[in-house]
Amino acid sequence: MGQSLGCIQVEQSNVAVKEHFGKFDDVLQPGCHCLPWCLGYRLAGQLSLRVNQIDVRCETKTKDNVFVTMVASIQYRALSEKAADAFYKLSNTKQQIQAYVFDVIRASVPKLQLDDVFLQKNDIAKGVEEELEKAMSGYGFEIVQTLIVDIEPDQHVKRSMNEINAAARMRVAANEKAEGEKILQIKRAEGEAESKYLSGLGIARQRQAIVDGLRDSVLAFSENVPGTSAKEVMDMVLLTQYFDTMKDIGASSKSNAVFLPHGPGAVKDIASQIREGLLQAESVEA
DSSP, X not given: OTTTTTEEEEOTTEEEEEEETTEEEEEEOSEEEEOOGGGTEEEEEEEEOSOEEEEEEEEEEOTTSOEEEEEEEEEEEEOGGGHHHHHHSOSOHHHHHHHHHHHXXXXXXXXXXXXXXXXXXXXXXXXXXXXXXXXXXXXXEEEXXXXXXXXXXXXXXXXXXXXXXXXXXXXXHHHHHHHHHHHHHHHHHHHHHHHXXXXXXXXXXXXXXXXXXXXXXXXXXXXXXXXXXXXXXXXXXHHHHHHHHHHHHHHOSSOOOOOOOOSHHHHHHHHHHHHHHHHHHHHHHO
16 A cells, blocks of 8 residues: 555665666665655565574585584674665575585585594684675675584494593593502501501510519519529419410300310420520520
């Protein structure tokens, strides 16, 4: 109805292209415009100035012969001051952008190893954006942003990469576990050595105390009972210890069977054996 009366309305973020007898005449900004069709004016079409996005999937091969599929997200918009170029010069904007993306990606990715493709995806995106900016600016379009949003290697390559990564992590975990066990064993050995050292000190002090006690007992007995020799006193002490030992063995319910000479004369034999052992030790030391 509006066009039949020669009036048109252009929505916000849009521009309209006016023709006069089939020739471009003007770009109409948002608002209401008079377009007398009887004088040869007509509305050729409208052009959106909003930012559009196109996702381009491109399959290519890396330097190490791995096929990857890259997804590039291109954000672009038409320029208001170049609306006529954007309206007339391109028939399929998305197809044109896709062609340039394919050209740049397939020219740059084959120069890189697979790992470098992941590391340099921002550089690849920048190269695509610069190439598109140079090409599309002549057609009245501005490239707002270019992103490499996904890099998908072949499924077999992806599985192999995951297995390599898992193996490397397992190797690190095994090394850490072995190092922990090594430290644990070292600490355990140090603890056992310290324990044995302290136990040895305790045994040495215990034996020293026994020797000191026996010496004091022999000296006290010799002083209090005149006419007794150190040998007789030692025999009596050994006899007392012998009976104490037999008493302890009999009183304990958990003791193992111990076979010892138990006759009264056996104490003399035991004393003789101990004495001879001491004498032999002294002779060896001399």
